Amino acid sequence: MSRPPYRPDIVLVPAWVAEHPETVERLNGLLAEAGFGRPLSPPAAPAPPAVELVELPVQGDPVALTRALARASRRLAGRSDADVPECLPDYECMAATVEDDARSEGSLYPYFRASGCKSGHGTVAWLPAPDYVMLPKPLRRPASQFPAGRPVVALLDTGVREHDWLVETDGEPYWEEAQGWTPLRTIPAVAGQESRGEEADQPDFGSHWGHGTFLAGLIRLEAPDARILSLRVMSDAGRVSDVNAAHALNWLADRVSEGHRVDVVLTAFGRPRVGEDEEMEPVREALKRLADRGVPVVASAGNGGTDSPVYPAAFAADPTLTVVSVGACASPTARAPYSNHGVWVRQWHEGTNVVSIMPLSTAPVTVLGAYAYWSGTSFAAARYAGRLAQGLVPASVRLPD
Numbered sequence: 001m002s003r004p005p006y007r008p009d010i011v012l013v014p015a016w017v018a019e020h021p022e023t024v025e026r027l028n029g030l031l032a033e034a035g036f037g038r039p040l041s042p043p044a045a046p047a048p049p050a051v052e053l054v055e056l057p058v059q060g061d062p063v064a065l066t067r068a069l070a071r072a073s074r075r076l077a078g079r080s081d082a083d084v085p086e087c088l089p090d091y092e093c094m095a096a097t098v099e100d101d102a103r104s105e106g107s108l109y110p111y112f113r114a115s116g117c118k119s120g121h122g123t124v125a126w127l128p129a130p131d132y133v134m135l136p137k138p139l140r141r142p143a144s145q146f147p148a149g150r151p152v153v154a155l156l157d158t159g160v161r162e163h164d165w166l167v168e169t170d171g172e173p174y175w176e177e178a179q180g181w182t183p184l185r186t187i188p189a190v191a192g193q194e195s196r197g198e199e200a201d202q203p204d205f206g207s208h209w210g211h212g213t214f215l216a217g218l219i220r221l222e223a224p225d226a227r228i229l230s231l232r233v234m235s236d237a238g239r240v241s242d243v244n245a246a247h248a249l250n251w252l253a254d255r256v257s258e259g260h261r262v263d264v265v266l267t268a269f270g271r272p273r274v275g276e277d278e279e280m281e282p283v284r285e286a287l288k289r290l291a292d293r294g295v296p297v298v299a300s301a302g303n304g305g306t307d308s309p310v311y312p313a314a315f316a317a318d319p320t321l322t323v324v325s326v327g328a329c330a331s332p333t334a335r336a337p338y339s340n341h342g343v344w345v346r347q348w349h350e351g352t353n354v355v356s357i358m359p360l361s362t363a364p365v366t367v368l369g370a371y372a373y374w375s376g377t378s379f380a381a382a383r384y385a386g387r388l389a390q391g392l393v394p395a396s397v398r399l400p401d
Helices: 015-019 021-033 062-079 187-191 211-222 242-257 277-292 313-317 377-390
Strands: 010-014 053-057 092-095 152-157 175-177 227-232 239-241 264-267 297-300 323-331 347-350 354-357 371-374
Touching: 010 015, 010 062, 015 021, 015 053, 021 062, 062 277, 092 242, 152 211, 152 242, 152 377, 187 239, 211 227, 211 354, 211 377, 227 242, 239 242, 242 264, 242 277, 264 377, 297 313, 297 377, 313 323, 323 377, 347 377, 354 377
Parallel strands: 152 227, 152 264, 175 227, 264 297, 297 323, 323 347
Antiparallel strands: 010 053, 092 239, 354 371
8 A cells, every 4th residue: 555645735724724814823933932933824715614624834744743733732722712723734545455556547538537546457446247246135134123223334435326235125225324424624625626526426437436335235245134324535536534534433433422323333444654653643532432432443454465554454453442454365374465464454354356236327437237346455344344243133133934
């Protein structure tokens, strides 16, 4: 997995800072006292309505400035009764498929912004599959046998689109969009795109278009009696903002505290550590909140073929957390050569040439048969998450005669 990209010329601050440039000047004064000069500039433009974070231009590497900014914010808070912003750099995780480090190509469709990492598959990272290679759809037990509700898998990914495999005969949906969840950074902003297509719910047709639907099919295969709660944190190019990942995990922890079911969380993305420990702290704190509520987080190990830790999967080595890192195996006794490995990878499952569902049709793109082959630790993690969820079904629950 490649080094995570981040903007070396910005930090993220609360949107209200755009209306209070004097706060930036106060922070600059404290940074100048500490020998960092005056690296911050006021926001370039007012924040649009409903936007919670804005980009603050900075001279110098925001990673190197992170600790200094934190100290300056604490000092400013001690000197003033006014609100003090938290300034942080934002990193991007990537979805774990074997195409992540392959060459980039443009789309055959010039009106799509379809850059992204591709392999020999052409303009997409998956290969269409005929319907006869897909396993039969497992039967689902009726809702009446689940008085406490079905096990819930929270899927943090590109979102889920319609497919026959996700339609149940009893009328109870297999998946639902999380109501009340809104990313702090818009998905187009994370992807470096204009917002027109994504806000209209149209595909970018990037390298990871359909990724969330593909994962949902694998979960349905392994856990027919569960249901999916979908949180869109990922662009169709496979990018996930650290800020959005932490926000989604915290949102789920709050949901559990409010009495809603969240039994398993799936994060099929990751990145290596770059700077100081503080850079990982927002995600780690969110994972700790889920651990305190007994919720396991299944994380893909990544596809760099290395033992270098990738997060959040490498948090599996932290005994205070409930992270389960999953690598891809080529056979019961051998790992897939692309899969990351090391003592921090705790589980191994099938991830190569996996078959699952794709969105039925999203004009002008139609997937014939709506099935595909795909490879990567994302899919090993999805299968394991599904098995965890299905394992929560009481033994007394039986299939109908």
